[in-house]
Amino acid sequence: MVRRNLNDLQYYVTVGREGSFTRAASLLGVTQSALSQAIGGLEARLKIRLLTRTTRSVSPTAAGERLLNAIGHRFDEIEAELDELTRIRDKPAGTVRITCGEHVLRTTLLPKLTPLLRDYPDINVEFDVNYGFRDIVADRFDAGVRLGDTIDKDMIAVPIGLQLRMAVAASPAYFATRPPPKTPRDLVNHNCINQRMQTAGGLYVWDFERRGRKQNVRVNGQLIFNTSPGMVDAAVAGLGIAFLPEEEFAPHIEEGHSVRVLDDWCAPFPGYYLYYPSRRQPSPAF
Incomplete structure (x- = not known):
C-alpha cells in the first residue's frame, strides 16, 4: 500500500475551504511557498489538477471538489475525536470559535467569559467580529451570537442577555x-x-x-x-x-x-442569543 502524506491532504482541504493560499497558510502556520509546493507535489503524485488558480482566487476543479467532499469531513472527525479525549481530563481543553458583532462582544461576551477563561486556562476562544450572517456550519464555527429574531429555526438558541432598546x-x-x-x-x-x-x-x-x-x-x-x-x-x-x-x-x-x-x-425587543447547530455534538470546551 502506498502511504500518503496526510499533511499534504490537510493542506489541500484547508486551501479548498478557504479559497485562498494566504488565509490557508495563516491558519496552518506555514509559509505560502511551502503550502504551494505541498499542493503541487500532491497534484503531481495524483497526476491530476486539484485547484484552479488565478491572480485573485483559488477554487477546486471537479476532481478537487470530489476529493474535498470525500476527505474534508474525515479531518473534522479526527479533530472532534481529539477534542473528545479532553473529557477524561480534569479540565476541558480546546478552541471554541464564535462569530458575533462588536457591540455584544464588548458588552456581554468578554465580561461573561473572563472568569471562565481564568478557571480553564486550556480553553482558547477565537472571535470573528462580523456584521453579516455567517454560515456557522460551513465556516466551521462552534457558535454565533445574534439577535433572537434573526436566527435560523434549525439552531439551538440560548439567551445571553436582557431585552434591548x-x-x-x-x-x-x-x-x-x-x-x-x-x-x-x-x-x-x-x-x-x-x-x-x-x-x-x-x-x-x-x-x-x-x-x-x-x-x-x-x-x-x-x-x-x-x-x-x-x-x-x-x-x-x-x-x-x-x-x-x-x-x-x-x-x-x-x-x-x-x-x-x-x-x-423605542420599545424593548428580544436581546442577544448564542446559537449553535442542533445536529452537531458540541466539543467539551464549548
Missing part, C-alpha cells in the same frame, strides 16, 4: 440648530446617520413602536457607516442623529455629550 440620539450642538423630532416621521427632515447592512447591502430602516403602533422610517443624511462605533462618534461630534442600541450611547448621554429623543417610540 434602541436609542435615537444626537449632540446638544446638533439640536441647537434644529428642533428635536417629536415623531418618527419628523426624522425625514433631519440629517440622519445611516447604517449599511453587510448581508443585504441596503440601508437599515429605522423601526419604531409605541402602544402597539409601528412605524418604519427610511432616513437620509450625509454619512453612512457599516459599523456602530463610527456612528456614535459622528453623532457625538454633531454630524447628525444616530439610531443604535441604547448601551452604545449610555456613557455619552450620562456625560451630557448626547441627547436622547423619541424615547417613548
